[in-house]
């Protein structure tokens with residue numbers, strides 16, 4: 089197999105990708121949404137390049153990564169192999185300001201901008217690389233601030249900051265639902281925050297919400313981007 093993934097693994101990925109596609113279609117049918125308005129981002133963190141190449145052959149055009157070093161190496165290899173056809177890379181992990189500049193050099197989208205220092209470092213990195221970076225403001229929907237995200241009442245000001253910087257293009261918001269709680273109220277709150285930001289920045293209409301366990305709730309609450317790992321690639325603890 090040209091991708092290096094063996095036929096069994098490829099068949100497994102094809103099957104799980106189809107199942108997730110069916111879940112998304114059902115969720116759309118249940119809520120009167122058009123599947124064409126949703127982008128599936130396959131979260132490939134901690135899975136090897138061979139899996140990403142197999143997914144690409146199966147039609148996946150957006151991937152998510154959360155660690156700078158792993159992501160940077162994978163992206164370079166992907167662009168080597170696939171050139172302009174390489175998937176769009178979404179950085180979804182927590183950022184430190186000393187890493188943000190590096191991430192700005194290769195990511196297409198950074199979904200985890202959650203404080204001014206990070207935003208400024210992303211802008212400097214994008215400018216230095218002569219790139220234009222799509223940015224989502226990560227909103228914390230959890231009382232636990234350790235999981236990243238700006239407080240909902242401070243998201244608007246951070247979005248204004250992103251929109252005002254050269255090299256960055258404000259696209260919308262991202263969030264992770266609180267652990268172990270009903271995701272619906274959290275996603276409803278995220279939509280309110282998103283609507284507030286969009287009233288000042290009409291182009292910032294992306295809402296990245298929903299993972300393997302809660303994508304239906306995210307579709308019901310207006311998500312435009314879903315970030316799905318486990319349901320497609322399997323359990324990360326079994327790998328590496």
Ligand SMILES: *Cc1c(COP(=O)(O)O)cnc(C)c1O
Pocket residue numbers: 131133154180181264299300301315316317318319
């Ligand atoms: C790992 C990760 C995901 C994917 O989660 P799954 O439950 O494996 O689908 C989505 N979003 C973020 C921010 C992540 O870190």
